[in-house]
Amino acid sequence: MKKCLCIIQVLVIILGIFTFSACGKEKTIDAEAAFKALLNDVTYAKELTDVSANAPYWLSGMPDGAEIKMYRVAGGSYSDQLIMITAKSSNDVEAVKASVNAYLAGLKKQAELYKPEEIQKLEDAVIFDSGKNVFVCITEDTDTVNHIFEDQ
Amino acid sequence: MNYRNKSKRIGTKKYGSGRAFLCVVALLIAAMTVLSSCGGSEKAPAKSTASDISYEPISTDSADTASDTAEAVTTTPPAPVDDPADFPPLNSQSGTYYSDASGLLHIDDRVLEVCGYDEDTAANYASLVSKAADALAGSTNVYCLLIPTAYGIVVPDDIKPQLDNYYDQSANMNDVFSKMSANVIKANCFNHLMMHRDEYVYFRTDHHWTQLGAYYAYETFCQAKGVEPYTLDQRELSTFDGFYGTLAQDGQAPDTVFAYHPHSQTATMQFTDKNGTTLDWPIIMDVSDWAASSKYNTFAAGDNPMTVFTNPEVTDGSVGIIVKESYGNALLPLIVDHYATVYEIDYRYWQGNLISFANEVGAKDLIFANNMMMVSSILVGDLSTVIN
Numbered sequence A: 001m002k003k004c005l006c007i008i009q010v011l012v013i014i015l016g017i018f019t020f021s022a023c024g025k026e027k028t029i030d031a032e033a034a035f036k037a038l039l040n041d042v043t044y045a046k047e048l049t050d051v052s053a054n055a056p057y058w059l060s061g062m063p064d065g066a067e068i069k070m071y072r073v074a075g076g077s078y079s080d081q082l083i084m085i086t087a088k089s090s091n092d093v094e095a096v097k098a099s100v101n102a103y104l105a106g107l108k109k110q111a112e113l114y115k116p117e118e119i120q121k122l123e124d125a126v127i128f129d130s131g132k133n134v135f136v137c138i139t140e141d142t143d144t145v146n147h148i149f150e151d152q
Numbered sequence B: 001m002n003y004r005n006k007s008k009r010i011g012t013k014k015y016g017s018g019r020a021f022l023c024v025v026a027l028l029i030a031a032m033t034v035l036s037s038c039g040g041s042e043k044a045p046a047k048s049t050a051s052d053i054s055y056e057p058i059s060t061d062s063a064d065t066a067s068d069t070a071e072a073v074t075t076t077p078p079a080p081v082d083d084p085a086d087f088p089p090l091n092s093q094s095g096t097y098y099s100d101a102s103g104l105l106h107i108d109d110r111v112l113e114v115c116g117y118d119e120d121t122a123a124n125y126a127s128l129v130s131k132a133a134d135a136l137a138g139s140t141n142v143y144c145l146l147i148p149t150a151y152g153i154v155v156p157d158d159i160k161p162q163l164d165n166y167y168d169q170s171a172n173m174n175d176v177f178s179k180m181s182a183n184v185i186k187a188n189c190f191n192h193l194m195m196h197r198d199e200y201v202y203f204r205t206d207h208h209w210t211q212l213g214a215y216y217a218y219e220t221f222c223q224a225k226g227v228e229p230y231t232l233d234q235r236e237l238s239t240f241d242g243f244y245g246t247l248a249q250d251g252q253a254p255d256t257v258f259a260y261h262p263h264s265q266t267a268t269m270q271f272t273d274k275n276g277t278t279l280d281w282p283i284i285m286d287v288s289d290w291a292a293s294s295k296y297n298t299f300a301a302g303d304n305p306m307t308v309f310t311n312p313e314v315t316d317g318s319v320g321i322i323v324k325e326s327y328g329n330a331l332l333p334l335i336v337d338h339y340a341t342v343y344e345i346d347y348r349y350w351q352g353n354l355i356s357f358a359n360e361v362g363a364k365d366l367i368f369a370n371n372m373m374m375v376s377s378i379l380v381g382d383l384s385t386v387i388n
Helices: A002-024 A031-041 A052-058 A090-114 A116-123 A142-151 B003-039 B062-069 B119-136 B169-178 B190-194 B211-225 B292-298 B326-330 B332-338 B354-361 B379-384
Strands: A048-050 A067-073 A081-086 A126-130 A133-138 B046-048 B105-107 B110-112 B141-147 B184-186 B237-243 B255-260 B268-272 B278-281 B306-310 B319-324 B341-346 B365-371
Touching (some): A031 A081, A031 A142, A052 B119, A052 B379, A090 A126, A126 A142, B119 B354, B141 B169, B190 B211, B211 B255, B211 B326, B211 B332, B211 B365, B237 B292, B255 B332, B292 B326, B319 B326, B319 B332, B319 B354, B326 B332, B326 B365
Parallel strands (some): B141 B184, B141 B365, B319 B341
Antiparallel strands (some): A048 A067, A081 A133, A126 B046, B237 B255, B306 B341
């Protein structure tokens, strides 16, 4: 009897180990796959142009080592854009998001003065983080954006 | 005592302690696994909303590099004649101010925006202007005409001490200029505007300067260029009442737009809009019947990617390029008097390579006319796309 009880205890503990370990680990998305889907499957006002090389001029305050992919509609008439920032460390994610929020505030300021028709799009901007990656997606097609993140 | 029983009891004790040990080990493993999973877990994919968080700028080495390597290839502009000791005093009527929920300052009958300063973003701006100047050295003179905002010029003297952390725009402008290559001709109009700060140099209901303010900056530019400016008396004047600009508040008295035409009465312009349509347009448009909020658009058709001015009264074939946002619109009717052709580029909408373009058109002068709000903003990113 005591032997059975102990075996049961061990089994319960082993079951608990598996259960807790399954709950404790959060799911991270495939960032590159998500970015590709966001670039190709989301509808933007116009074609996006790769401006990654210029990203530091827009996104000041990024922590060292952050890698930025940035695509925007050229010509300044539309606010549509897609950004993926990969922080060097997960500890930098909050600093990345702070820089992103400052950038969005700047976009809204310009829209208030010169492109009021774009303000709602900016208000609805999707900011999404997973692991060391922070995504920013500005488009009217936020439904597709959200589905992409949900399906990852 | 039966020996076998004794042995069995010994055996039993050994088995009992072994099971207990196994249970304890299993418990410890479980505890360690749970604790490590909770502490190091990746965040679940989450959708967050934008919020206001302050940020620190990144820095770039390019400004320093440009300053270190560029050689002065142009003459030094004459020393400024405006002495800060001669600045007219400016005091408020009410002796006080208030700041609204948007952060706008309300002082007497004027509303204005606080103009902060981000040194790293400004350094990025300086590096871009320097890049253009260094690339065009020897072929095109590159000017930087930084434009102070109302915050820098017309905040009353008795209000400044009341403001938390008033940004000294003169110091900020000097800082930006200090980060620029020696190939950039720095046209600093701050003191000259301050000499006229008690005149109608900024709108009260709008974030722009008036064309009178632009005129004083134009005088500074002419000084840097070494040419005589055409006076206001030498220009036709159109007046448009009832202007309520971007900062207009209920109950506020409207502004008046005083629009000075080019001295060259045969100068013409043609602009290409954001849809690619090209139109002939008057340099000063009669906006008498336009919406109250639109009257600043009297100047050079407002904001378009590319506008070309042609002045048949200048026969030397000279070409100027001015790179601007909306403050520059009020400058154009004044600048066009000094070139046979002027290309006005709004970098926010134009897609091209400024350096290549300057070479293609044989530009004698390239003028960056950018306001102090811009040099600390995301618009520096927009400017970066046209300087490659």
